[in-house]
Amino acid sequence: MIIDTHCHLDDSRYINDIDEVLKRAKEQGVKKFIIPGADPKSLKRAVELSEKYSEIYFAVGVHPYDAFSYSREFLEEYITHNKCVAVGECGLDYYRLPKEKEEKEAEKRLQKEVFIDQIELSKKFKLPLIVHIRDSSSDCFNILQEYSGEMGGVLHCYNADELLLKLVSKNFYYGIGGVLTFKNARKLVNVYPKIPQNRLLLETDAPYLTPHPYRGKRNEPSYTKLVLSKMSELSNIEESSLEDIIYNNSIKLFTKIL
Ligand SMILES: [Zn+2]
Numbered sequence: 001m002i003i004d005t006h007c008h009l010d011d012s013r014y015i016n017d018i019d020e021v022l023k024r025a026k027e028q029g030v031k032k033f034i035i036p037g038a039d040p041k042s043l044k045r046a047v048e049l050s051e052k053y054s055e056i057y058f059a060v061g062v063h064p065y066d067a068f069s070y071s072r073e074f075l076e077e078y079i080t081h082n083k084c085v086a087v088g089e090c091g092l093d094y095y096r097l098p099k100e101k102e103e104k105e106a107e108k109r110l111q112k113e114v115f116i117d118q119i120e121l122s123k124k125f126k127l128p129l130i131v132h133i134r135d136s137s138s139d140c141f142n143i144l145q146e147y148s149g150e151m152g153g154v155l156h157c158y159n160a161d162e163l164l165l166k167l168v169s170k171n172f173y174y175g176i177g178g179v180l181t182f183k184n185a186r187k188l189v190n191v192y193p194k195i196p197q198n199r200l201l202l203e204t205d206a207p208y209l210t211p212h213p214y215r216g217k218r219n220e221p222s223y224t225k226l227v228l229s230k231m232s233e234l235s236n237i238e239e240s241s242l243e244d245i246i247y248n249n250s251i252k253l254f255t256k257i258l
Pocket residue numbers: 006008036089205
């Protein structure tokens with residue numbers, strides 16, 4: 001069984017065919033789904049989906065791009081819901097910072113503040129973190145080293161920085177998605193074998209980061225199977241054994257998933 005630990009099924013691109021998307025996923029062995037929180041506006045839809053479908057879970061969080069709209073009170077309204085399994089996706093994303101120096105520093109400060117507050121939230125409610133990291137490895141690393149608690153979490157959008165591998169000691173897992181199948185994914189392909197097997201997770205980040213050969217089209221959870229086969233090829237383990245390992249990792253981290 002596979003758990004897609006990161007798919008934005010609350011995205012408007014799935015409104016018309018969510019049942020077919022879930023059906024195709026299940027045919028590929030993808031039986032459970034975690035919708036990460038990103039934009040507070042879509043959180044209600046994620047909660048509704050989790051109440052309608054027993055196999056869908058969600059997380060509460062605010063993506064660094066939406067840091068300006070962060071409200072801890074709003075997240076706390078949903079955090080004790082029985083289908084809420086994590087806090088995130090939170091983190092730092094320096095990919096499209098403002099050019100002007102002062103604005104740039106202000107944006108970084110805001111992202112850090114909102115990230116640290118969500119780490120505190122995860123500790124208070126004893127939930128793992130879903131962490132988004134883009135062009136910000138060393139700042140993310142330092143913050144997680146200093147603030148993260150025993151619950152650990154998953155590093156999503158893992159941009160193949162070896163520094164982040166040190167977070168294994170802080171109980172962090174590594175979410176592997178479509179990027180591994182890209183022709184230009186050399187960095188991730190090189191780091192991948194250094195990730196301990198008991199720390200691997202599968203994720204699509206659907207509707208984004210669609211694996212080869214569907215790159216450019218809308219992503220969906222059924223495609224995790226393509227990532228799994230690439231992982232199996234690179235780790236030289238049979239797909240079914242790797243699938244079991246990853247499933248066990250997923251339920252070890254997301255303890256609220258039944
Ligand atoms: Zn995401």
